[in-house]
Amino acid sequence: xxxxxxxxxxxxxxxxxxxxxxxxxxxxxxxxxxxxxxxxxxxxxxxxxxxxxxxxxxxxxxxxxxxxxxxxxxxxxxxxxxxxxxxxxxxxxxxxxxxxxxxxxxxxxxxxxxxxxxxxxxxxxxxxxxxxxxxxxxxxxxxxxxxxxxxxxxxxxxxxxxxxxxxxxxxxxxxxxxxxxxxxxxxxxxxxxxxxxxxxxxxxxxxxxxxxxxxxxxxxxxxxxxxxxxxxxxxxxxxxxxxxxxxxxxxxxxxxxxxxxxxxxxxxxxxxxxxxxxxxxxxxxxxxxxxxxx
Amino acid sequence: xxxxxxxxxxxxxxxxxxxxxxxxxxxxxxxxxxxxxxxxxxxxxxxxxxxxxxxxxxxxxxxxxxxxxxxxxxxxxxxxxxxxxxxxxxxxxxxxxxxxxxxxxxxxxxxxxxxxxxxxxxxxxxxxxxxxxxxxxxxxxxxxxxxxxxxxxxxxxxxxxxxxxxxxxxxxxxxxxxxxxxxxxxxxxxxxxxxxxxxxxxxxxxxxxxxxxxxxxxxxxxxxxxxxxxxxxxxxxxxxxxxxxxxxxxxxxxxxxxxxxxxxxx
Numbered sequence: 213x214x215x216x217x218x219x220x221x222x223x224x225x226x227x228x229x230x231x232x233x234x235x236x237x238x239x240x241x242x243x244x245x246x247x248x249x250x251x252x253x254x255x256x257x258x259x260x261x262x263x264x265x266x267x268x269x270x271x272x273x274x275x276x277x278x279x280x281x282x283x284x285x286x287x288x289x290x291x292x293x294x295x296x297x298x299x300x301x302x303x304x305x306x307x308x309x310x311x312x313x314x315x316x317x318x319x320x321x322x323x324x325x326x327x328x329x330x331x332x333x334x335x336x337x338x339x340x341x342x343x344x345x346x347x348x349x350x351x352x353x354x355x356x357x358x359x360x361x362x363x364x365x366x367x368x369x370x371x372x373x374x375x376x377x378x379x380x381x382x383x384x385x386x387x388x389x390x391x392x393x394x395x396x397x398x399x400x401x402x403x404x405x406x407x408x409x410x411x412x413x414x415x416x417x418x419x420x421x422x423x424x425x426x427x428x429x430x431x432x433x434x435x436x437x438x439x440x441x442x443x444x445x446x447x448x449x450x451x452x453x454x455x456x457x458x459x460x461x462x463x464x465x466x467x468x469x470x471x472x473x474x475x476x477x478x479x480x481x482x483x484x485x486x487x488x489x490x491x492x493x494x495x496x497x498x499x500x501x502x503x504x505x506x
Numbered sequence: 507x508x509x510x511x512x513x514x515x516x517x518x519x520x521x522x523x524x525x526x527x528x529x530x531x532x533x534x535x536x537x538x539x540x541x542x543x544x545x546x547x548x549x550x551x552x553x554x555x556x557x558x559x560x561x562x563x564x565x566x567x568x569x570x571x572x573x574x575x576x577x578x579x580x581x582x583x584x585x586x587x588x589x590x591x592x593x594x595x596x597x598x599x600x601x602x603x604x605x606x607x608x609x610x611x612x613x614x615x616x617x618x619x620x621x622x623x624x625x626x627x628x629x630x631x632x633x634x635x636x637x638x639x640x641x642x643x644x645x646x647x648x649x650x651x652x653x654x655x656x657x658x659x660x661x662x663x664x665x666x667x668x669x670x671x672x673x674x675x676x677x678x679x680x681x682x683x684x685x686x687x688x689x690x691x692x693x694x695x696x697x698x699x700x701x702x703x704x705x706x707x708x709x710x711x712x713x714x715x716x717x718x719x720x721x722x723x724x725x726x727x728x729x730x731x732x733x734x735x736x737x738x739x740x741x742x743x744x745x746x747x748x749x750x751x752x753x754x755x756x757x758x759x760x761x762x763x764x765x766x767x768x769x770x771x772x
Contacts, residue, residue, distance in 0.1 A: 257612055259768075284614040285516070291612070293769070295605030299536040300529060308529050312614045314516040335536070351609070 226251050227414045229265075233407075238381065238391045240405035242398065244500050248414040249394035250292065253361050256392070257289055270359055285313055288357030288389075292364050294344045298337035302328050302347055305336060306354055313355035325383075326350040327376065342373055349377070353384065360384060362393040366400060378403060398496050412500035425495055431464040433471070435485040447474040519619060526615075526623030527630070534627060540597065544589040545635045548581045552639060556647050565706050569735035573706075578643040579658070579729035580703050585635040586662055586725060590628045590669035591676065592694050598624075598677035599686040603769045611767040625670050632666050652732035654741030661728035664747050668721060668754030675757035678764035697722040721753040 226248040233239040241249045254260040256267060258274030267274055272283040296305055303319060310316035323332050326346040331339060339347065345368075352360060362381070366374045381391055381404050395401055401408045402422045409419035418425055436455050437443070443452040447470045450459045461467045464487065475482050517525070534540050555561045561574030568576060601607050610620055636658075643649035652658050676693075680686045698704075700713055701723035707714040717723040724746040731743040 259608070259612055281614050281616060284612065287612075289609075289612045291605060291609060293605035293608070295609040297529075297533055297601075297606060298604075299533040304529065304532065308525065309613065311517055311522065311525055355614070 226255070229411070229414070229416050231409050231416065231419060233390060233392055235390055236385065236388055237406045238385050238393070238404050240401040240408045241392070241394045241411055242396070242401045242408050242496065243394075243411035244396055247411045247500070249396075249411055250363055251414075252411070253363055253392065253394055257287065257361055258283065285355065286358045288352040288355055288360040290349050290352035290360070290362045290365060292367065294341065294348060296336045296344060296347055296351070299335060301333050301335050302339070302350075303332045305347065306350055309351050310354045315356055316354050317356050319354070322350045322354045325353070325380065342369065345369070346373075346376075349380065357389060359390045359392070362391065364394055364396070366395070366397070374400075410496060410499045417499045418495070430460050430462055430489075432488045433459040433461065433464065433467065433486070434488075435482040438475075438480045438482070441480060447471060519616070522615065522619050523622050523626070526619060527626045530623050530627035531630065534631060537597075540593045544585060544593050544631060545638065547588060548585040548635060549638060549642060551584070552577060552581045552642055553646070561647065567708055568706060569739075571733070571735050572649075574643070574647045575649050575733055576706055576730070578639060578647075578649045579652075579733050580726055582636050582639050582658070582662065583665065583722075583726040583729045584698065584703060585639060586632050586665040586729075587669050587694065587698075587722060589632045589635065590666050591673040592690055594624065594628050594670060594673040595677040595680070595690050596686045598674060599680050600683050602677070602766065603683045605769055607767045608769070621674075625667075628670055628673075629663070629666050632662060636662055652741070654732040657732040657741035658729060660742065661725065661731070661747065664750055664754075665725040665728065668750040668757070669725070671754045671757035671761060672721065674765070675760040678761060678766065681770055701726055721750055724749045724753075 229248070229252055231239070241252060243249050251260065255262045256269055256274060258269075258280055261275055270283060270286055272279045274280070274283060300308070302323065306319045306322055310319055310322075320332075323329055326349055328339075328343060328346055328350065331343055336344060336347065349362075349365065352362070365381070366377045369377060378400070381393070384391055391404075393400075393404065405422055407420065408422050408425055409416050410425065411417070435457055437452060437457050443450070443457075446452075446457065448459060448467050450457045459467060459471075468487065471482070474480070555577050556574055561572070561577050563573045564570050565573055565576055598607075611617065640649075640651060644651065676690060677686075680689055697717065697720050700717040701707075701720070702714065702717070703726065707717070714723070724743075727746040728743040728750065731739065731746075732741045734741075
């Protein structure tokens with residue numbers, strides 16, 4: 213898809229968003245609430261119309277009503293809301309939904325996959341919030357989808373349930389499904405995604421594999437400016453603010469070698485020396501914060 | 507990614523409709539509100555009017571029929587409206603606000619199958635209810651079946667179609683789940699009262715002329731017509747059926763224009 217835009221009146225919810233997802237990949241749209249993640253995914257799902265841009269999902273244009281049924285038979289969609297008929301049982305709801313698809317997974321297999329074995333014949337309204345959510349995920353995968361959209365799949369989960377959801381995503385990927393998920397948890401994107409697009413203010417501000425996202429390859433070296441040393445006498449280019457020296461580099465081994473060699477030779481102390489790689493969280497905050505590049 | 511043929515194993519649309527009606531039936535009868543408000547209320551009202559003596563008089567201006575004979579088609583009309591309008595509209599609002607409609611919209615199930623299932627479910631409940639009302643009327647109060655049973659059947663079906671459309675249209679006007687029950691029920695019961703469900707109205711009265719603007723009165727007239735003992739009476743109330751049809755068409759237009767699959771709170 214490319215150049216995707218969506219406006220709500222004067223509010224531009226999504227601006228010129230472009231990315232592509234390869235078959236079998238787990239792709240995460242990472243961004244704060246209100247960044248445009250859900251809008252983007254809903255355009256891909258064909259639920260919302262776009263104002264500009266082109267979209268290709270499994271070879272279909274999701275906005276094309278004529279092919280929407282064919283497309284949806286191959287999609288699995290898990291929404292943020294819990295949305296299941298309260299008066300039917302887990303098994304009934306799954307069997308009903310399985311009937312919509314040409315080659316569904318066996319219902320018992322789905323029940324086991326989402327861990328609802330003991331609740332299979334319970335009515336949906338008697339399930340806990342977490343169990344309903346798992347049923348929701350089950351409904352998303354019962355059609356044996358090639359492409360699965362998970363909109364904030366673990367928001368509100370306790371840590372154990374989160375691990376469970378993560379292992380489910382990994383097993384879907386293992387079966388060859390393509391997964392597009394939205395999340396505002398950095399660790400989730402880092403843990404699951406092959407590639408991440410960071411979205412803020414309706415724009416994609418960075419994309420790539422989680423390890424190289426943004427300026428993550430850069431290492432921050434910091435120390436205090438030694439007494440009697442002026443900034444121009446430092447052996448490597450550095451930013452100096454008062455007595456604080458900071459160096460940003462992707463070649464940390466060479467820089468540290470020169471710096472520590474110079475310090476040992478001249479007997480200069482490097483007080484408070486720290487060497488840090490930016491965490492995904494730093495990158496994320498830097499990309500999505502108020503001073504983010506827009 | 508490649509496109510592959512997908513139509514191989516899918517159920518036919520007809521089987522999908524039948525399956526959907528089945529699940530709608532399960533959900534309906536397990537929902538205590540839905541079952542009680544439609545089927546429960548109509549039977550309880552009819553029995554209460556019978557045992558309280560309210561149905562034991564005669565209505566002079568309607569060919570001196572027994573009052574209970576007036577109530578049977580009246581509650582048949584109530585049953586049609588409670589099921590197709592009131593319960594259906596509240597169900598649609600609840601499902602919309604709970605995100606169920608959105609989820610359905612995103613599934614491969616074509617919307618027409620879902621809407622057909624919704625209508626057929628309401629029709630089945632309505633017909634079962636009519637049979638129960640006619641049976642109670644016959645067994646408990648010796649109210650004979652109308653001479654023109656097909657006329658009653660036609661009125662029920664036209665009423666079910668029109669009020670399903672009105673119910674779906676009304677659902678689009680209700681903002682949220684909390685408002686759905688009170689708003690729809692107040693409108694519904696006021697119209698029932700004005701239309702003479704509990705107290706028969708002369709058609710020349712001011713109330714009757716007001717309520718003639720609304721569809722409730724016309725459905726009651728159409729279900730009563732097959733029971734009307736007066737010599738000039740016609741079993742098929744074509745004018746009333748026509749007005750109901752017009753309401754149905756107008757409501758369908760509103761429903762199509764305003765229908766939303768996603769919760770209003772967004």
